[in-house]
Amino acid sequence: xxxxxxxxxxxxxxxxxxxxxxxxxxxxxxxxxxxxxxxxxxxxxxxxxxxxxxxxxxxxxxxxxxxxxxxxxxxxxxxxxxxxxxxxxxxxxxxxxxxxxxxxxxxxxxxxxxxxxxxxxxxxxxxxxxxxxxxxxxxxxxxxxxxxxxxxxxxxxxxxxxxxxxxxxxxxxxxxxxxxxxxxxxxxxxxxxxxxxxxxxxxxxxxxxxxxxxxxxxxxxxxxxxxxxxxxxxxxxxxxxxxxxxxxxxxxxxxxxxxxxxxxxxxx
Numbered sequence: 001x002x003x004x005x006x007x008x009x010x011x012x013x014x015x016x017x018x019x020x021x022x023x024x025x026x027x028x029x030x031x032x033x034x035x036x037x038x039x040x041x042x043x044x045x046x047x048x049x050x051x052x053x054x055x056x057x058x059x060x061x062x063x064x065x066x067x068x069x070x071x072x073x074x075x076x077x078x079x080x081x082x083x084x085x086x087x088x089x090x091x092x093x094x095x096x097x098x099x100x101x102x103x104x105x106x107x108x109x110x111x112x113x114x115x116x117x118x119x120x121x122x123x124x125x126x127x128x129x130x131x132x133x134x135x136x137x138x139x140x141x142x143x144x145x146x147x148x149x150x151x152x153x154x155x156x157x158x159x160x161x162x163x164x165x166x167x168x169x170x171x172x173x174x175x176x177x178x179x180x181x182x183x184x185x186x187x188x189x190x191x192x193x194x195x196x197x198x199x200x201x202x203x204x205x206x207x208x209x210x211x212x213x214x215x216x217x218x219x220x221x222x223x224x225x226x227x228x229x230x231x232x233x234x235x236x237x238x239x240x241x242x243x244x245x246x247x248x249x250x251x252x253x254x255x256x257x258x259x260x261x262x263x264x265x266x267x268x
Contacts, residue, residue, distance in 0.1 A: 083142040088135045094258025096268060102137050107153065110135060120254065127249035128157030128242075138259065147171040150263070152256050156246030159238035161185030163194070163246060169208070173260045176217070179203040181243070191239030202230050208251055215251050218244045 016022070086102040089095070110116040110133035117131040139151035148171055155164040164183040169176060179200050186192045193199060207227045208217040216228040219240040224231050233240055249255050262268045 083140075083144075085140045085142070087138055087140065089138050089256065089259045091132065091134060091136055091255065091258065094260075094262045097135050100135070105135065105137060107133055107136055124254050125249075126245045127155070128245070129155065129162075129249075132254060136256070138256065147263075149177055150260070152250060154246055154250040154255075156242055156249060158184060158186050158194075158242035159191050160187065163239075163242055165243075165246070167247060167250070169260075173264050174208055176203045176206045176208060184239075186236070186239045190233075191236045193233050193236055194239050194243060199231075199233060206230060208247070215248050217247055217251070 018024075088097040088100055088102050088105055090097045111129070111131055113133075114131075116135070117133045119131050120129065137153060139149075140147060141149035141151070150169045150171075150173060152167045152169070153164070154167050155162055157163070161184050163181060163186070165179060165181040167176070168178045168180075181195050181200060184192065184195060186194065202224075205227075206217060206229070209215050210228070218229055220229040220232050222232055251257060251260070259268070
């Protein structure tokens with residue numbers, strides 16, 4: 001009966017010629033197994049550290065974003081806001097989605113993916129975006145348990161480009177805290193003036209809906225005459241109309257409307 005002692009078998013293996021095919025294959029297998037084991041063990045051991053680092057990065061990005069949005073720093077300065085949170089919202093249901101890390105979610109890719117978005121009808125698509133993702137991130141700022149700000153990423157078609165912005169609402173969900181248009185390709189000197197800090201600052205304090213819940217926020221044709229209107233920009237009618245349509249879509253039933261309603265009812 002052959003000696004089955006592991007030590008004896010190992011010595012016989014080492015005694016085999018280095019050019020032996022069985023020895024070469026076994027060495028390769030052992031090296032691969034050792035490397036895979038080392039990677040797995042390292043991944044498990046470093047997971048808490050990696051998750052902590054990702055959380056710090058998310059918080060840093062949110063803090064920077066809030067600092068960059070006109071008006072938000074002033075609002076936060078008067079509070080003890082101590083919690084920034086990003087959630088993924090199921091837009092149709094108005095609920096917070098689970099199982100997906102908001103930090104790795106690519107909203108632009110989702111909007112172009114037929115499996116992760118829906119096609120909008122012409123009547124629905126007042127923002128001119130074609131498809132709307134099923135999920136979208138929302139940034140929440142809290143002062144302990146009190147909701148201070150709701151920051152919504154919004155986008156839509158302008159005169160000659162896609163306009164992307166952050167719309168910040170106060171805790172009542174109906175008052176604009178700030179609007180920050182951070183990406184656009186409108187006509188220089190005309191439509192591009194939607195990024196002027198002075199014009200964006202005009203949005204603060206305006207209301208988005210009336211007592212019946214009808215979305216009324218708009219850019220006026222001239223000077224604003226009520227709490228729902230923001231002064232027009234001369235020569236930029238199409239670009240500012242794009243901003244109006246963008247906000248009305250994302251605040252409506254196909255956008256963040258269901259989520260804001262649930263947020264107000266206390267379901268979230």
